[in-house]
Structures are given as structure tokens and as C-alpha cells.
Amino acid sequence: MxxxxxxxxxxxxxxxxxxxxxxxxxxxxxxxxxxxxxxxxxxxxxxxxxxxxxxxxxxxxxxxxxxxxxxxxxxxxxxxxxxxxxxxxxxxxxxxxxxxxxxxxxxxxxxxxxxxxxxxxxxxxxxxxxxxxxxxxxxxxxxxxxxxVAGEVLSVERTRADRANVLGAGGAVIVEPRRVHRVGIDKTKIAAPEQEAAARELGRQLGIDSDSYAAKVLGAGEKAFVEAITIRDGDPGYDLTALVGLPGVIEVPDTLPLAPTRQFARPILGTVGPATAEIIEKSDGAVSPGDLAGLSGLQRQYDAQLRGLPGLTITAAQADGAAPRQLYDVAPTPGTPLTTTLDVRLQEAAESIVATVGPANAIVAIRPSTGEVLAAASGVGGEGMSTATLGQFAPGSTFKVVTALALLRSGLTADSDTTCPTTVSVDGRSFSNFPEYPTDKLGTIPLRTAFANSCNTAFISARDQATQDALIDAAGSLGLDPNASLGFPAFLGDVPADSDGTDHAASMIGQGRVLASPLGMATVAASVAKGSTVVPQIVVPVEGAAAPEADDETSTDDPTETARAAVPLTADEAATLKQLMRGVVTEGGATFLQDVPGDEVAAKTGTAQFGEAGNLQNHVWMIAVQGDLAVAVFVDVGEYGSTTAGPLLEQFLRAAQG
Known part of the structure; x- marks a missing residue:
């Protein structure tokens, strides 16, 4: 139609x-x-x-x-x-x-x-x-x-926002802008034929790769300043006056977000510096060349929260910049401070102690009532790794706190008899006690005595009363969760599920394939002190803050078991465990802690052998609780828990008393 x-x-x-x-x-x-x-x-x-x-x-x-x-x-x-x-x-x-x-x-x-x-x-x-x-x-x-109009193009000018500080317990400032000196070759200060030699000499003086630095200098523009190192103001490790006296070398004053000292929780807090190409690419325009960005640790993980939002001015202008017109303008938004639970005084005390030890080592302190991590210091032997929070080591006899809980749940009490022979054989493998085990504590002894003196053979002899599943449940009750997501890179512990025979026997004394970090064993001690399972906390979340970056270092490489239902730790169980740990101080291997000022101390020593037969070495541990404080001390290679880790623990407990 x-x-x-x-x-x-x-x-x-x-x-x-x-x-x-x-x-x-x-x-x-x-x-x-x-x-x-x-x-x-x-x-x-x-x-x-x-x-x-x-x-x-x-x-x-x-x-x-x-x-x-x-x-x-x-x-x-x-x-x-x-x-x-x-x-x-x-x-x-x-x-x-x-x-x-x-x-x-x-x-x-x-x-x-x-x-x-x-x-x-x-x-x-x-x-x-x-x-x-x-x-x-x-x-x-x-x-x-x-x-x-034809020929006009859009451009953006960014104004960097003020990066927020990192705070500690009580709002104490940990990371804030501090004076630094950027040291390098100014190519306008030295003739071209002499630049390579000058760069190599500066590299030699600083202990950096001279070949690489010289190539960087030669490849830069003829008027470039080529930075070699950034030195913290007052750093006694460098003679700034001598360095700037070298041919072509100058220093450029600047500020960078830094902790009080170079060592202060560095593996955890991380560092800040010029954004890398990778960070810029992944930021979808949020980070530009020349911006400061978190390069590692919490500074990287919480970079979006800390860096804030840059000011933006978008203009339209001819391609040569003529006749600009402003189309959009927004002021910078300062970053939001990242609050941690670290206690500055306790962290500094821990740092000063771990600095005296050569092998990789760590001290972790937790407030049991809240789960707040008050200190987490890693020694330089860890080569920059956070041994305190990411280390994975056999916990040795400190794990007997877990094993004791499994035995208590099987019906034993602190006074139940156990058998402590000189050696015990499991499927042809012989297990023994540490060389200086007291002979008068052999034979039939109460569980409390076996625990206080760390009788390996007594715990292994009781292996049929604590299955591997019971050990896993007990570990979870005390906070050793292999799948924990804590908001910061961390590993707590892992107990293998597929263990039997000699492997299960080794698990009973914290060896074999059992793993824990110093943070994990401090969590065990904290759970005992609190009377319920503790979840450690370092970062205090901020409502509405930018989500942290995902981090691949937050769990075990290959957990042996998926998440399983937690078995609650009861107050009565924790009270008995604390009595057992107190026995280590009153009659066992930690009597040296009896005169530490303040509340009475309860502790557990630990030694775990590792390495090839004929060349075995010892991981050494101690954990302790005192009032509302739980501590773990670890040294990668030492003699025994009581003799190597023990003195470090005592120093820290005394320092904690102020």
C-alpha cells in the first residue's frame, strides 16, 4: 500500500x-x-x-x-x-x-x-x-x-601528587621524604675523551659494575647527568665529599620516601624509585615516566594507595603548541597513608640484634591479643629476602607445640606417661635425641618432661596416637595455615598430608617435609598465649583505599592440601600448651630465661638438621611468650636452638621490657 x-x-x-x-x-x-x-x-x-x-x-x-x-x-x-x-x-x-x-x-x-x-x-x-x-x-x-579544529591535538600535563607516608603502631611515621644525594657523572663537567675513565673510577669507588656504568655514561646525551647511586643523607658508608671530588662527578640533592634506616624492615616495606617501564605499562596511564613508584614490598603492593592521583590538565592546541585551550583540569589528590602494625622501637631492637648474625636469620614479634606484628626483622644473610615472613624451613622441635596439641586431642594429658628411649627405629631408620640430651630424662617420663627436655624419641614413639591428619588440624588450630591470605607477602607453614612411616615420624618432631616461617612459628606461640587461633596482621586496611596489587609471593610454591575446615583451638588446650612451654624455662633447655624481667616466660627450643649425610647442619629456633608478646627467633645455620637462637631471644625480650 x-x-x-x-x-x-x-x-x-x-x-x-x-x-x-x-x-x-x-x-x-x-x-x-x-x-x-x-x-x-x-x-x-x-x-x-x-x-x-x-x-x-x-x-x-x-x-x-x-x-x-x-x-x-x-x-x-x-x-x-x-x-x-x-x-x-x-x-x-x-x-x-x-x-x-x-x-x-x-x-x-x-x-x-x-x-x-x-x-x-x-x-x-x-x-x-x-x-x-x-x-x-x-x-x-x-x-x-x-x-x-583541523590541526589541533590533545595533550595532558600531569602534576605529581604527594606520596603518602608509611606509618607504624600508634601512628608513628616510618617512611617519609628524607634527604638523599644523587651521585653521578655530569658530562658537561668533563671532556669527552676522559668520560669513560671517570665513569669506571666512580664505579670502582662505589663498588658497582664499572663496565655497565661506563657504557651508560657513553650512551647518554652529551649534556646528560648519569646517576650512579642514590645515597641517604648522612650514610656513614659513603664519603660524599671524596666522591664529588672525582673528575666529572657531582651530587644532586633530592628527597625520597625512606625508612629511618636502610635496614628498617626493608624486605617487607620495600623501596621507592623512578617507575620502571614495566610498572608504567601495567598502570594503564596512571604512572608516567619520571614518576616515583613502589618498586618492591608493601611500597609496590600498595602503590596505588600511597601515590594518590596526579593532577591532570588536558589542553587542545595546534601541533606546534600554539593557541592552547584548556578542556579539563583536576588537582592532584595526595596518597593515603599505609598504616602498619610495626612498633618502631621493637623493630629497631630486632634489627640491631639480627645485624650481629652472619647466616640468614630473623626475629618476629606478635601481640597475641590482636595478631599485630610488632617486629619482623631479617638479617643480611638472607640477601634481601624477607626471611621473617617468607622463609620456609623445617621448624624442628618448636613444632612439638603442634604435636603436643595433637597428642592432647588423642587423650593424653601433660602428666601422661611417654617412652623416651635413646633411639627409636621406624621402618629401618633410626631416630635419636640431640647429643646433649640429659640421660636422667630417658625411659618412662611424663609428657611434660618429654616436652621440656625435647625428647625426640618420646614424640616419635607416640606417632600412632597422632595421625598426619591430626598434625595438620593441630597446625591449623595454632595458625599454620598454608593457604592464608594476609594482605602482604607471607608464608606461615605447611604440613604434608601424604606422610606415613619415616616421613610421619619426622613430622612429629618438625622435620621431614614440615615447613614453617619465623612468622608462622611466632603465630603458633601467639595462639598459645591468646588461647585461640591468631591470624597475624601487618597492614591495617583503609576503607575505600585502592586495592593492593596482587603479589605472587603470598603463599607456598606447592601447597600439599587445599583449604580445609579449621579446628578451633580451645582455651583449655592453649592453657596446657602454655604450661608445657613454661616447663621448658623452669626445668628444660631454656632455664636462662628465668630471670628475664617482667611476666614469666614460656618457651620452646628447636633444632632441625638439613643437608647431605656426613655434612649435616642445623636450623636453630626458639619461640617464647611473655605477657602479651609472642616471639620467634630463627638462625639458618647454628649449633642448637638454646645456644644460638636462645641468646638472641633473651636480648630481644630484655629490650622489649624497655
């Missing part, structure tokens, strides 16, 4: 993607298909502006407009990379006087930072319908940004 006479449409309006028709039909004698509206054309245009692919854009000028639009968009937006806009159709209006003409409003959204606010604006496109009822768009640069 058809209209009688000419098409007579008095008005047509398309709003928000929908059409409202007002028909004033003259001589209407039937119906014909309604001419197409501009919806498909406007949606195609929005999609093209979003993607940059204009091949399907409904341009009136055809291929020529496609080429012009593609080139203009690439040029205009290049300075905003890697950002890209999302473009939607806001509304479309058909001219009330001419149904073949329409105007569409396009909404642009640019996600320019990590806040909930975006840069938004609108542009307008003119459309016309041809004789074949096809809608076409008139191309113009102003489709890309408000009032954009």
Missing part, C-alpha cells in the same frame, strides 16, 4: 535513541514502510569514534572522510595514550522543518585516573538522509573534542 500524494510529515523527533512521530497525513489512503530513522547511523558513528576504525562509519564523503577521520583521530588523541574514549549516543533530534536532517549528541567518557570521576564531554554531529533513505554524517574535527 502507498501514500496518496507526496509524503507529508509535519514533524519528527528522535530522543535518547527512541523516535516520536507526529504524522499529519493528507489524503491518507493506505500504509507504506516508515522511512528509516538515524539510529543505526548514529550508533555506527559512536562505535567508530570509540574504536578508531571508521571503515563502517556512515560518512557523507565516503572513503575520503574515512581517511581524514582516521588521521585526525590518531593525531588528536596520540598525546593521551594509552587512554581511549568510550563514546555513546546521548540523543538524536530530527529537524522539525526538514525530516531529512538530524543532529546527534555524542557523549565521551575518558577514564583518566583510578578515581570514580571521569573526564566527560559532548560533541555534536550533523546527519542527512539521501534519496535512498540512507543517513550520512558530515565529518568534522569537532566530532572528536569540543570545538576541535
Amino acid at each position: 502507498s501514500f496518496a500524494g507526496e509524503r507529508a510529515v509535519a514533524g519528527r523527533r528522535l530522543v535518547g535513541g527512541g523516535i516520536a512521530l507526529v504524522l499529519a497525513a493528507v489524503g491518507l489512503t493506505g500504509c507504506s514502510p516508515e522511512p528509516p530513522d538515524p539510529t543505526s547511523a548514529t550508533e555506527a558513528l559512536a562505535a567508530a569514534l570509540t574504536s578508531g576504525d571508521f571503515t563502517k562509519a556512515p560518512f557523507a564523503g565516503g572513503a575520503a572522510d574515512v581517511t581524514a577521520a582516521t588521521a585526525a583521530r590518531t593525531s588528536a588523541y596520540e598525546g593521551l595514550a594509552p587512554w581511549q574514549p568510550t563514546v555513546t549516543v546521548v540523543s538524536t533530534e530530527v529537524d522539525e522543518q526538514d525530516e531529512d536532517v538530524a543532529t546527534t549528541t555524542l557523549g565521551f567518557t575518558w577514564d583518566v585516573d583510578e578515581s570514580d570521576s571521569d573526564w566527560t564531554y559532548e560533541t555534536h554531529a550533523r546527519l542527512a538522509r539521501d534519496d535512498e533513505d540512507v543517513w550520512h554524517v558530515t565529518w568534522a574535527p569537532a566530532l572528536l573534542a569540543p570545538d576541535l
Whole structure:
């Protein structure tokens, strides 16, 4: 059917993607298909502006407009990379006087930072319908940004936000801007033929790779300053005056976010420095070349929270910078402080103690009532690794706290008899006690005596009363959760599920494939002190703060078991375990702790052999509780827990008393 006479449409309006028709039909004698509206054309245009692919854009000028639009968009937006806009159709209006003409409003959204606010604006496109009822768009640069004209490009200027401090217990400032000296070769201060020799000499003086640094100097621009090292103000390890006296060497004063000392919880807190190419690439525009960024540790994990949001000024100008127009401006938003539970005084005390020990070592202190980690110090023998929180070592006899819990759950009491022979054989393998085990504590002895004197053979002899599953449950009750997610890189402990025979026997005394970190064993002690399972905490979460970066160092390499239901630790169980640990101080291997000031101390020693037969060495441990303090001390290679780790523990407990 058809209209009688000419098409007579008095008005047509398309709003928000929908059409409202007002028909004033003259001589209407039937119906014909309604001419197409501009919806498909406007949606195609929005999609093209979003993607940059204009091949399907409904341009009136055809291929020529496609080429012009593609080139203009690439040029205009290049300075905003890697950002890209999302473009939607806001509304479309058909001219009330001419149904073949329409105007569409396009909404642009640019996600320019990590806040909930975006840069938004609108542009307008003119459309016309041809004789074949096809809608076409008139191309113009102003489709890309408000009032954009040919040759104009967009650019962004960033203003760095103030990086927030890292705080400790009680709001104490740990990491804050501190003076540093950037030392390097200024190529304008020395003749070109002498630059390589000068770079090598500076490298030699600093103990860095001279070949690499010399190549860096030679490859830099002729007026470049090529930094070799950043030195903390007052660092006694460097003679700044002597360094700047070398040919071509200068120092540039600056500030960097730093802890009180170079060693202060460094493996945990991490470092801050110029953003790497990898960090910049992964940031989706949030970090730019020259920005400071967290390079490791908590500084890296919580970088988004700490760095805040940069100030942004987006302008449109000719390619040569002429006639700039401001399109968007937002002030920088300072970062949000990262609050940790570290107690500055206790951390410094722990750092001073671990600094006296050559092999990898650690001291971890936890407040049992809250789970707050008060100190977590790692010695330099760990070569930069956080031995305190990520170390994975056999815990030796400190694990007997776990084994004792499993035995108590099997029906034993502290006074139940156990058998402590000189040796015990399991499937042909002989287990013995440590060489200086007291002979008067052999034979049939109560569990409390076997625990106090750390009788290996007594615990192994009781292996049938504590299955491997019972050990896993007991470990979980005391906080050794292999799947724990704590908000910071950490490993607590892991007890293998597939152990029997000699492997299960070794598990009973914390050897074989049982693993724990100093943080994990401090958690065990803390759980005993609290009377319920403790979950350690270093980072205090901030509501609404940016989510931390994922970190691959937060769990075991290959947990032996998926998450299983936790078995609660009861107050009575914990009380008995604490009595057993107190016995180690009153009658066992830690009597030297009896005169430590303050509340009475309960402890457990630990020694775990490792290495090849004939060349065995010992991991040595001690854990202790005193009032609302739980401590673990670990040394990678030592004599015994009581003789190597014990004195370090005593120093720390005395320091903790102030």
C-alpha cells in the first residue's frame, strides 16, 4: 500500500535513541514502510569514534572522510595514550522543518585516573538522509573534542601528587621524604675523551659494575647527568665529599620516601624509585615516566594507595603548541597513608640484634591479643629476602607445640606417661635425641618432661596416637595455615598430608617435609598465649583505599592440601600448651630465661638438621611468650636452638621490657 500524494510529515523527533512521530497525513489512503530513522547511523558513528576504525562509519564523503577521520583521530588523541574514549549516543533530534536532517549528541567518557570521576564531554554531529533513505554524517574535527579544529591535538600535563607516608603502631611515621644525594657523572663537567675513565673510577669507588656504568655514561646525551647511586643523607658508608671530588662527578640533592634506616624492615616495606617501564605499562596511564613508584614490598603492593592521583590538565592546541585551550583540569589528590602494625622501637631492637648474625636469620614479634606484628626483622644473610615472613624451613622441635596439641586431642594429658628411649627405629631408620640430651630424662617420663627436655624419641614413639591428619588440624588450630591470605607477602607453614612411616615420624618432631616461617612459628606461640587461633596482621586496611596489587609471593610454591575446615583451638588446650612451654624455662633447655624481667616466660627450643649425610647442619629456633608478646627467633645455620637462637631471644625480650 502507498501514500496518496507526496509524503507529508509535519514533524519528527528522535530522543535518547527512541523516535516520536507526529504524522499529519493528507489524503491518507493506505500504509507504506516508515522511512528509516538515524539510529543505526548514529550508533555506527559512536562505535567508530570509540574504536578508531571508521571503515563502517556512515560518512557523507565516503572513503575520503574515512581517511581524514582516521588521521585526525590518531593525531588528536596520540598525546593521551594509552587512554581511549568510550563514546555513546546521548540523543538524536530530527529537524522539525526538514525530516531529512538530524543532529546527534555524542557523549565521551575518558577514564583518566583510578578515581570514580571521569573526564566527560559532548560533541555534536550533523546527519542527512539521501534519496535512498540512507543517513550520512558530515565529518568534522569537532566530532572528536569540543570545538576541535583541523590541526589541533590533545595533550595532558600531569602534576605529581604527594606520596603518602608509611606509618607504624600508634601512628608513628616510618617512611617519609628524607634527604638523599644523587651521585653521578655530569658530562658537561668533563671532556669527552676522559668520560669513560671517570665513569669506571666512580664505579670502582662505589663498588658497582664499572663496565655497565661506563657504557651508560657513553650512551647518554652529551649534556646528560648519569646517576650512579642514590645515597641517604648522612650514610656513614659513603664519603660524599671524596666522591664529588672525582673528575666529572657531582651530587644532586633530592628527597625520597625512606625508612629511618636502610635496614628498617626493608624486605617487607620495600623501596621507592623512578617507575620502571614495566610498572608504567601495567598502570594503564596512571604512572608516567619520571614518576616515583613502589618498586618492591608493601611500597609496590600498595602503590596505588600511597601515590594518590596526579593532577591532570588536558589542553587542545595546534601541533606546534600554539593557541592552547584548556578542556579539563583536576588537582592532584595526595596518597593515603599505609598504616602498619610495626612498633618502631621493637623493630629497631630486632634489627640491631639480627645485624650481629652472619647466616640468614630473623626475629618476629606478635601481640597475641590482636595478631599485630610488632617486629619482623631479617638479617643480611638472607640477601634481601624477607626471611621473617617468607622463609620456609623445617621448624624442628618448636613444632612439638603442634604435636603436643595433637597428642592432647588423642587423650593424653601433660602428666601422661611417654617412652623416651635413646633411639627409636621406624621402618629401618633410626631416630635419636640431640647429643646433649640429659640421660636422667630417658625411659618412662611424663609428657611434660618429654616436652621440656625435647625428647625426640618420646614424640616419635607416640606417632600412632597422632595421625598426619591430626598434625595438620593441630597446625591449623595454632595458625599454620598454608593457604592464608594476609594482605602482604607471607608464608606461615605447611604440613604434608601424604606422610606415613619415616616421613610421619619426622613430622612429629618438625622435620621431614614440615615447613614453617619465623612468622608462622611466632603465630603458633601467639595462639598459645591468646588461647585461640591468631591470624597475624601487618597492614591495617583503609576503607575505600585502592586495592593492593596482587603479589605472587603470598603463599607456598606447592601447597600439599587445599583449604580445609579449621579446628578451633580451645582455651583449655592453649592453657596446657602454655604450661608445657613454661616447663621448658623452669626445668628444660631454656632455664636462662628465668630471670628475664617482667611476666614469666614460656618457651620452646628447636633444632632441625638439613643437608647431605656426613655434612649435616642445623636450623636453630626458639619461640617464647611473655605477657602479651609472642616471639620467634630463627638462625639458618647454628649449633642448637638454646645456644644460638636462645641468646638472641633473651636480648630481644630484655629490650622489649624497655
